[in-house]
Amino acid sequence: QVQLVESGGGLVQPGGSLRLSCGASGFTFSSYVMSWYRQGPGKERELVATISTAGGRRNYTDSVKGRFTISRDNAKNTVYLQMNSLKPEDTAVYYCKADRSDGRQYWGQGTQVTVSS
Numbered sequence: 001q002v003q004l005v006e007s008g009g010g011l012v013q014p015g016g017s018l019r020l021s022c023g024a025s026g027f028t029f030s031s032y033v034m035s036w037y038r039q040g041p042g043k044e045r046e047l048v049a050t051i052s053t054a055g056g057r058r059n060y061t062d063s064v065k066g067r068f069t070i071s072r073d074n075a076k077n078t079v080y081l082q083m084n085s086l087k088p089e090d091t092a093v094y095y096c097k098a099d100r101s102d103g104r105q106y107w108g109q110g111t112q113v114t115v116s117s
Contacts, residue, residue, distance in 0.1 A: 009111030022096030
């Protein structure tokens with residue numbers, strides 16, 4: 001059974017940090033490009049960051065560059081999103097996604113991040 005389970009969300013003050021984790025099971029994690037997406041209130045889901053299968057290539061949306069870092073541990077079947085200098089506009093449900101080159105893809109259920117004083 002394929003599962004992607006996000007954790008680490010919560011309430012944080014502006015300027016604070018959170019580290020999201022996404023644990024994978026039921027598929028060959030190291031064969032999948034991993035991404036983090038987010039969907040804020042009243043907004044469309046957007047791509048936040050992507051990491052290649054071996055972790056050598058990372059891409060970020062402009063609004064999080066310099067503040068967020070995506071990483072992965074293929075031995076632990078886990079992808080991470082370190083979020084620093086958080087802003088209220090980062091408030092969203094954060095989802096991880098797995099993509100394989102043949103088009104197969106999986107989504108997690110999401111974890112809520114709220115940035116507020």
